[in-house]
Amino acid sequence: MDADAFRRHGHLLVDWIADYLDHSERYPVLARVKPGEITAALPDAAPEDPEPFDAIMADFERVLVPGLTHWNHPGFMAYFAITGSPPGVLADFLSAALNQQAMLWRTSPAATELEAVTLGWLRRLIGLPDSFEGVIYDTASIATLHAIVAAREVAIAGVREKGLAGRHNVPRARVYCSDQTHSSIDKAVIAIGLGHQSLRKIPSDEFYQMRAVALSAAIAEDRAAGLLPIAVVATVGTTSTTSVDPVPAIADICERERLWLHVDAAYGGVAAMLPSHAHVLAGADRADSVVVNPHKWLFTPFDLSAFYCRRMDVVRAAFSLTPEYLRTAEGAAVRNLMDTGVQLGRRFRSLKLWMILRSYGARFLRARLADHIRLAQELASWIDAHPDFERLAPVPFSVVCFRWKPAGIPRSDQELDAANERLIDLVNGSGQIFLSHTRLRNRLALRVAIGHLRTDETHVRRAWDLLLEHAHQLS
Amino acid sequence: MDADAFRRHGHLLVDWIADYLDHSERYPVLARVKPGEITAALPDAAPEDPEPFDAIMADFERVLVPGLTHWNHPGFMAYFAITGSPPGVLADFLSAALNQQAMLWRTSPAATELEAVTLGWLRRLIGLPDSFEGVIYDTASIATLHAIVAAREVAIAGVREKGLAGRHNVPRARVYCSDQTHSSIDKAVIAIGLGHQSLRKIPSDEFYQMRAVALSAAIAEDRAAGLLPIAVVATVGTTSTTSVDPVPAIADICERERLWLHVDAAYGGVAAMLPSHAHVLAGADRADSVVVNPHKWLFTPFDLSAFYCRRMDVVRAAFSLTPEYLRTAEGAAVRNLMDTGVQLGRRFRSLKLWMILRSYGARFLRARLADHIRLAQELASWIDAHPDFERLAPVPFSVVCFRWKPAGIPRSDQELDAANERLIDLVNGSGQIFLSHTRLRNRLALRVAIGHLRTDETHVRRAWDLLLEHAHQLS
Numbered sequence: 001m002d003a004d005a006f007r008r009h010g011h012l013l014v015d016w017i018a019d020y021l022d023h024s025e026r027y028p029v030l031a032r033v034k035p036g037e038i039t040a041a042l043p044d045a046a047p048e049d050p051e052p053f054d055a056i057m058a059d060f061e062r063v064l065v066p067g068l069t070h071w072n073h074p075g076f077m078a079y080f081a082i083t084g085s086p087p088g089v090l091a092d093f094l095s096a097a098l099n100q101q102a103m104l105w106r107t108s109p110a111a112t113e114l115e116a117v118t119l120g121w122l123r124r125l126i127g128l129p130d131s132f133e134g135v136i137y138d139t140a141s142i143a144t145l146h147a148i149v150a151a152r153e154v155a156i157a158g159v160r161e162k163g164l165a166g167r168h169n170v171p172r173a174r175v176y177c178s179d180q181t182h183s184s185i186d187k188a189v190i191a192i193g194l195g196h197q198s199l200r201k202i203p204s205d206e207f208y209q210m211r212a213v214a215l216s217a218a219i220a221e222d223r224a225a226g227l228l229p230i231a232v233v234a235t236v237g238t239t240s241t242t243s244v245d246p247v248p249a250i251a252d253i254c255e256r257e258r259l260w261l262h263v264d265a266a267y268g269g270v271a272a273m274l275p276s277h278a279h280v281l282a283g284a285d286r287a288d289s290v291v292v293n294p295h296k297w298l299f300t301p302f303d304l305s306a307f308y309c310r311r312m313d314v315v316r317a318a319f320s321l322t323p324e325y326l327r328t329a330e331g332a333a334v335r336n337l338m339d340t341g342v343q344l345g346r347r348f349r350s351l352k353l354w355m356i357l358r359s360y361g362a363r364f365l366r367a368r369l370a371d372h373i374r375l376a377q378e379l380a381s382w383i384d385a386h387p388d389f390e391r392l393a394p395v396p397f398s399v400v401c402f403r404w405k406p407a408g409i410p411r412s413d414q415e416l417d418a419a420n421e422r423l424i425d426l427v428n429g430s431g432q433i434f435l436s437h438t439r440l441r442n443r444l445a446l447r448v449a450i451g452h453l454r455t456d457e458t459h460v461r462r463a464w465d466l467l468l469e470h471a472h473q474l475s
Numbered sequence: 476m477d478a479d480a481f482r483r484h485g486h487l488l489v490d491w492i493a494d495y496l497d498h499s500e501r502y503p504v505l506a507r508v509k510p511g512e513i514t515a516a517l518p519d520a521a522p523e524d525p526e527p528f529d530a531i532m533a534d535f536e537r538v539l540v541p542g543l544t545h546w547n548h549p550g551f552m553a554y555f556a557i558t559g560s561p562p563g564v565l566a567d568f569l570s571a572a573l574n575q576q577a578m579l580w581r582t583s584p585a586a587t588e589l590e591a592v593t594l595g596w597l598r599r600l601i602g603l604p605d606s607f608e609g610v611i612y613d614t615a616s617i618a619t620l621h622a623i624v625a626a627r628e629v630a631i632a633g634v635r636e637k638g639l640a641g642r643h644n645v646p647r648a649r650v651y652c653s654d655q656t657h658s659s660i661d662k663a664v665i666a667i668g669l670g671h672q673s674l675r676k677i678p679s680d681e682f683y684q685m686r687a688v689a690l691s692a693a694i695a696e697d698r699a700a701g702l703l704p705i706a707v708v709a710t711v712g713t714t715s716t717t718s719v720d721p722v723p724a725i726a727d728i729c730e731r732e733r734l735w736l737h738v739d740a741a742y743g744g745v746a747a748m749l750p751s752h753a754h755v756l757a758g759a760d761r762a763d764s765v766v767v768n769p770h771k772w773l774f775t776p777f778d779l780s781a782f783y784c785r786r787m788d789v790v791r792a793a794f795s796l797t798p799e800y801l802r803t804a805e806g807a808a809v810r811n812l813m814d815t816g817v818q819l820g821r822r823f824r825s826l827k828l829w830m831i832l833r834s835y836g837a838r839f840l841r842a843r844l845a846d847h848i849r850l851a852q853e854l855a856s857w858i859d860a861h862p863d864f865e866r867l868a869p870v871p872f873s874v875v876c877f878r879w880k881p882a883g884i885p886r887s888d889q890e891l892d893a894a895n896e897r898l899i900d901l902v903n904g905s906g907q908i909f910l911s912h913t914r915l916r917n918r919l920a921l922r923v924a925i926g927h928l929r930t931d932e933t934h935v936r937r938a939w940d941l942l943l944e945h946a947h948q949l950s
Contacts, residue, residue, distance in 0.1 A: 001561040001834060003497040010489035013565055014482060017572040022478040031584045035809045038588040046596040046832040053562065056833050060569075064826075067585030072574045079582075079800070084574035086476040087528065090488055094535075096567035096776040097492040099547045099559035107554070109506045110542030113513040121521040138613055139818045149666055156640075163670020164639035165631075165647050172641040183798045187817050190793065191624055193668025195638020240800055295820070301571040302822055318665065323658045324914040325554070325715055325922070329900075334510045342662050343614045345770070347777055351539075357521040358531050359476055425804075439799040447800070 001053065009053045016057075021086055024073040028431025031069045038067045069434065074454040077463060078436035080239075080267055080399075081451030084301035087359035091352035092301050100348040104326060105334035108348065112337055115350040119306055121357055126272040126292065129285050132308035135315075135340045136349050140266035141184035143291040143307040144233065146315055146341055148175060148188045150289065151231035151260030153318040154311075160318055164193050171228045173198050176218060178210035178245060180238040182264060207394055208243035208440070210234065216253055231260040234287075236280050237268025240438040240447075241393035241401050244268060247283030255286065266293040266305070268397055271373070273366050280396070294353055297372075297398075297451045298365065304349045315340050372398040372450045375460045379448060382464055388471060392440045398450040401440060404471050417444040419474065426470040433463045476528065484528045491532075496561055499548040503906025506544045513542045544909065549929040552938060553911035555714075555742055555874075556926030559776035562834035566827035567776050575823040579801060580809035583823065587812055590825040594781055596832055601747040601767065604760050607783035610790075610815045611824050615741035616659035618766040618782040619708065621790055621816055623650060623663045625764065626706035626735030628793040629786075635793055639668050646703045648673050651693060653685035653720060655713040657739060682869055683718035683915070685709065691728055706735040709762075711755050712743025715913040715922075716868035716876050719743060722758030730761065741768040741780070746848070746872055748841050755871070769828055772847075772873075772926045773840065779824045790815050847873035847925045850935045854923060857939055863946060867915045873925040876915060879946050892919040894949065901945040908938045 001009070041063045070076060072084045084092075102111035119134030137143045152159055156170055164170055173194050177185050179201040189199045200222070202215045219229050232254055234245040247263060254261040263284045265272075269292030272281040284290050289309040294300035309315055320339035328336075338344050357365075376398040383389045383400065387407040391400070403420050405411075411419070420437070424446055428434055438445050448463055476484070516538045545551060547559045559567075577586035594609030612618045627634055631645055639645055648669050652660050654676040664674045675697070677690045694704050707729055709720040722738060729736040738759045740747075744767030747756040759765050764784040769775035784790055795814035803811075813819050832840075851873040858864045858875065862882040866875070878895050880886070886894070895912070899921055903909050913920050923938055 003493045006496060006561040006565070007489060007493045009565060010493060010568075011486055013568060014485035014489055017569065018478045018482045018485060020572055021481060031581065033584050035580065035584070035805060036588075038585055039592055042589070042592045044595065045599055047836050048838050050836040050839060051833045053565075053830075053834055056562075056830055064585040064589065067583070067588065068573060068575065069582050069584070070573075071576055071582070072572065079576075082574060082576070084571050086481040087531075089568070089571045090481070090484060090528075092571035093485075093488060093564070093568035094492065096559050096564045097495055097547065098543060098545075099557060099776050100543065101546055101554075101557070101777060105510065106506065107544050107546070108542070109508050109510070109544070110513055110539040113511075113542065114517070114539065117514055117517045120519065124520055139820050141818045141820075145666070145817060152668070159668070159670065160665050161671050163647065163664075163673055164668040165642070165645045165670075167640070170640045172638065183796050183801075184817075184819060186796055187794060189638075190635050190796075191620070191817055192666060193627070193634070193639040195634065195640075196636050198638055239798070301574050302576060302820055319662060321658050321661055321665075323714070325911060326658070330510060342620060342659075342666055343616045344659060345614050345616075345777055355528075355531055358526045359528055361522050361525040363523050364525060436800060 005053065017089065021072065021089070024070050025075065027065070027068070027070050027073070029070045029073045029075045029434040030428045030431065031067050033067045038063060074452045074459045075433045075462070076452055077448045077450060078434045079449060080296050081449045081455065082296055082302065083299040083453040085299035085356060085453050087355045088299060088301045088352045091355040095348040095351050098348055102346045102348060103338040103344050104328055104336045105330055106328050111348040111350060112335060114354055115337065116335070118350045118353045118357065122292070122294065122306055122353065123308060125362055126269055127278055127281060128290060128308055131310050132290065133312040134306055134308050135312070135337065137305045137307055137341065138303040140264065140291045140293050140305045141187060143305050144184050144262060144264060145188040145191060146307065147260070147262040147289040148231055149192055149318050150311065150314045152192065152194070153314050154260060155228060155230040171226055174222045174227045174229045175199050175231045175233065176202055176215055176229070177233040178202050178204045178235065180204050180208050180240055180243060181233055181235055182239045185233050204243070208238060208241045210245040210250065212246050212249035212253060215250065219253070219257055229257060229259055231262060233262045233264055236263060236265035236284070237397055240440060242268060242397045242399045243393070244280055244396055251283045251286040261287040263287040263290040266291055267296050270294070270298045271369055271397055273362065274370055297369065298356070299453050300352055300356055304353060312340060368453065372455065375450050375457060376400050379460050379464060392443065392445045400448045401438065401445040403443060403445055404467070406475060413443050420444045420446060422474055423467065423470055427466045430466055433466055435463070480528065492564065496547065496564070499545050500550065502540070502543070502545050502548065504545045504548045504550045504909040505903045505906065506542050508542045513538060549927045549934045550908045550937070551927055552923045552925060553909045554924060555771050556924045556930065557771055557777065558774040558928040560774035560831060560928050562830045563774060563776045563827045566830040570823040570826050573823055577821045577823060578813040578819050579803055579811045580805055581803050586823040586825060587810060589829055590812065591810070593825045593828045593832065597767070597769065597781055597828065598783060600837055601744055602753055602756060603765060603783055606785050607765065608787040609781055609783050610787070610812065612780045612782050612816065613778040615739065615766045615768050615780045616662060618780050619659050619737060619739060620663040620666060621782065622735070622737040622764040623706055624667055624793050625786065625789045627667065627669070628789050629735060630703060630705040646701055649697045649702045649704045650674050650706045650708065651677055651690055651704070652708040653677050653679045653710065655679050655683050655715055655718060656708055656710055657714045660708050679718070683713060683716045685720040685725065687721050687724035687728060690725065694728070694732055704732060704734055706737060708737045708739055711738060711740035711759070712872055715915060717743060717872045717874045718868070719755055719871055726758045726761040736762040738762045738765040741766055742771050743872055745769070745773045746844055748837065749845055772844065773831070774928050775827055775831055779828060787815060843928065847930065850925050850932060851875050854935050854939060867918065867920045875923045876913065876920040878918060878920055881950060888918050895919045895921060897949055898942065898945055902941045905941055908941055910938070
C-alpha cells in the first residue's frame with residue numbers, strides 16, 4: 001500500500017469511523033451471531049496474493065461487523081461502559097503510525113516524558129499528592145500484579161534472587177481484599193506464586209464495603225498462625241456494586257501492620273475529579289500504590305491503565321534488569337520505563353490521554369462524569385418508586401444494581417433469579433441496550449452501568465422502558 | 476469533538492500520516508532532545524477548557540516530534556527494526572474506534588474468532604502443526620511469563636492453590652536458557668516467584684547457540700542436588716546475534732526429562748515462512764509453546780505477540796477463573812479469551828494481522844523477508860572483505876554484528892570498545908541511521924538490524940558508507 005493508496009483508504013476510513021462514532025446506535029449493541037459463524041465465513045489460510053483494501057473493508061462490514069458487540073455505543077450498559085472518544089481514536093491512529101517503543105528514554109524521549117507529564121495532570125485532577133510517581137500499564141490486572149510483586153519484594157528478603165520455594169524461613173504469605181474485589185487480584189496472587197489460598201477475602205458489610213474490623217482480626221489470626229501478611233487491596237468502585245472500601249481505616253491498619261496498601265480505583269478513581277466525589281479517594285494518599293483506568297470512565301480507547309506508586313523504587317528493585325544491548329549513555333540521568341515492569345516494549349499510550357485531556361478540558365470531563373452519576377441516581381429513584389422493582393445496592397457512582405420483583409406475587413429467590421434472567425435476555429435481545437448481571441447475597445442482580453461519552457437521559461429512559469415493557473410481557 | 480470536527484481533523488491526520496509513512500527520512504532517526512526538554516516545554520496541569528485540535532497538533536509537531544526516535548524509519552537499524560505498515564496503521568485506527576474488549580466471546584465474537592482464524596493463518600505460514608492453539612498477548616515478555624507459569628503448573632502439584640512458599644515438599648525450581656537468552660525470561664522467573672537464581676544459563680557455543688550437552692549435564696547436576704527442573708527456553712533468533720538454539724536436540728532432552736519446552740521465536744519465527752529458512756523452526760513442533768511476534772518482523776504495529784501452545788488446557792488450568800459477573804449463557808460452547816491469561820481486557824489486535832496478511836499477501840511478505848536477509852548477507856560480505864572491520868557473529872537472519880578494528884594498529888579490546896563507541900555515536904549523530912550495540916565474548920559489537928518494510932539497498936549502503944566515513948575521520 002503506497003502513500004496514495006493509504007491516503008485514499010485512510011480518507012474513506014475516517015468517514016466510516018466518523019459515521020460510526022456518531023451512529024453506532026444503528027447496530028444492535030450485543031452481537032447476534034452464533035458461535036462459529038464468523039470462523040465459518042473466513043478462509044483457512046492467508047492469501048498468497050495481495051487483496052484490494054476495498055475488498056478487505058467489504059469483508060469487514062459483511063463478516064466482522066455483525067460479530068461486534070458495540071462497546072462504543074451509548075446503549076452499552078454492561079460491565080463498565082467505556083468509550084473510544086474521537087480525540088482518543090485519532091491519537092491511537094497517530095500512535096500506530098509512529099510505532100514508538102518507550103522501553104528506554106532514548107528510544108522515545110517524547111513517549112517517556114509525555115507519560116510522566118500526563119500522569120501528573122491526571123494525578124492532580126484526582127487529588128493524589130506529588131509523592132506518587134506514575135507509570136502506564138496496559139491493564140489494571142497488570143498494574144495490580146506489579147503492586148503485589150512490590151509488596152512481596154518488601155516483605156520477603158531475597159525473594160527476587162531466591163524465590164519462594166524450598167526456603168525454611170519464608171512462611172506462606174497473605175494478601176487481603178474484600179469478597180467484592182475484582183478477579184484480577186486472584187489471578188495476580190496465582191501468577192506470582194503466592195497461591196490462590198494466600199488471598200484472604202474479608203467479608204463485606206451490608207453496603208458491600210470491606211469490614212475493617214474483620215480485616216484487623218484476620219491479620220491478627222494469620223500472624224498467630226505463622227502466616228506472613230504482606231498486602232491489602234482496597235477497592236474504590238468494586239466491580240459488582242461500585243462500593244467503596246473504607247480506605248482511611250484500612251490505611252490505619254496497613255500503617256500499623258506495615259503492609260503494602262494497594263488501592264484499586266480502576267473504575268471509581270476518576271470520580272475524585274469532582275468536588276462532590278473527592279472523598280472517594282480519601283486515604284488513598286496514604287496508600288503505597290493506586291491504579292486508575294482512564295480506559296474505563298475517562299473516554300480513553302482501551303488500553304491505558306495509570307499506576308501511581310509512592311515507592312516506585314521498590315517496583316524498580318523488583319524488576320529492573322539491563323542487559324548489555326539495552327545500556328545507554330544517558331545512564332541514571334533518565335527514567336527508562338522498561339525498569340518498572342515485566343513488559344519491555346510499550347506503546348505510546350500517553351498520547352491519547354494528552355489529546356483527550358486537552359481536547360475536552362477538565363471542566364467538560366467533570367461535567368460528563370457528574371451527568372452519568374446524576375443519570376444513575378435518577379434510574380435508582382425510578383426503581384425505588386416502582387412497586388415491581390427492588391434496588392439491591394447503594395449507587396455511589398454510575399452503576400445501579402437491582403432486580404425485578406413483581407409486587408403481590410410471593411416468589412423464592414430462585415424463581416426471581418430465573419425471571420430476571422429471562423428479563424435481561426429480552427432487554428439485550430432488543431439490540432438497543434446491553435445490560436449485564438451480578439450476584440449479590442446470592443440474588444441475581446441486573447446491572448446498569450452508565451459511562452459512555454454519549455449516553456444521556458434518552459438512553460437511560462429507554463433502558464428503563466424496555467425493562468418495564470418486557471417485565472410486563474413476562475408477567 | 477463532534478462528527479464534523481472528527482472528519483476534518485481525521486482527514487488532516489490521514490494526510491499527515493501518509494506523508495510521514497512515506498517520508499520519515501526527513502527526521503533524524505534518533506531523537507536529539509536532551510533529557511527534560513520535553514517536560515519543560517509542557518504545562519504542569521491539564522487545561523480547564525477545551526483546546527482546539529489544531530493547537531494540539533501544532534504542539535505535537537513543535538514539542539513532541541523532536542522527541543521521537545523514529546522506529547518507523549527505514550534507517551532504523553537498532554535493536555530489532557520494526558514497522559507500522561500502512562494497512563496495520565489503518566487497522567489500529569479502526570480498532571481504537573470499535574474499542575472492542577475480547578474478554579468473553581459474547582463481548583466480541585468478531586475479535587474472539589478472528590484471533591483464532593488469523594493465528595491459524597500465521598501458524599500455517601510458519602509451518603507449525605494444527606495441534607498448536609494460539610492466543611494473542613501484548614508482548615513476548617507476557618507470553619513467556621504465561622509459558623513458565625504453565626510449566627510450573629505441570630511440575631508442581633497444587634501450585635495454583637497453595638503457591639510455592641512454606642511447603643516442605645516443593646523444592647526450588649530450575650528453568651534453563653542459554654547465556655544469550657532475552658532478559659524477559661529473567662523477569663518472568665522473578666515475577667512468578669521462582670527467583671532469579673532459578674534461571675540457569677547454559678553456556679553457548681562459538682556460534683552463540685545453546686550447548687545441548689551442557690544443558691543435559693546441568694539438568695542432571697540439578698536433579699542430583701535436589702532441585703526441580705521444570706522448563707527450558709530455547710531461542711530462535713537471540714537478541715544479540717540472532718543465533719538459533721539447537722531446538723531438535725533440546726526437544727529430545729525435554730522429552731526425556733519431561734520438561735516444558737518454550738521456544739522464543741519472537742524475532743526469528745516469521746522467517747520460517749521462507750522455504751530457505753523453514754529449518755529455523757525445526758523441532759518447534761515438539762515444543763509445548765512457541766512465541767512469534769508479528770510486531771517485530773512482520774510489519775505489524777506494536778503490540779501483537781502470537782503465543783502458540785500445544786497444551787493450552789494447562790494455561791487455562793493455571794489462569795481461568797470466572798466471577799459471577801462474567802458468567803455467560805454460552806458456557807463451554809465458546810472460547811473466552813480471558814481464560815488464557817492474566818489480563819482481562821484485550822484489544823482487537825487480530826484485526827491488524829488480518830488486514831496486513833490480506834493486504835500484502837504471503838508472497839510479498841516472504842519476498843520482503845528474503846530481501847532483508849539478502850541485504851544483511853551483503854553487508855556481512857562487505858565487512859568480511861574490508862581489512863578494518865571484523866565480523867563477530869554468523870548472520871542467520873537479517874542482523875549483522877561486527878566491529879571496527881583498524882588493520883595494522885595493534886589495540887586492546889578495551890581500546891577497540893572505546894573506538895567503536897565513538898564510531899557508533901558519530902553514525903547515530905548523522906540522523907540518517909540508528910544502530911545499537913551489544914557485547915559478545917566481552918567485545919563491544921555494533922549491530923545492524925535490517926527489518927523495516929521500506930529498508931532497501933540504499934539504506935544499508937548508506938549505513939556502511941557512514942561507518943567507513945566516520946571510521947576514516949576517527950583514524
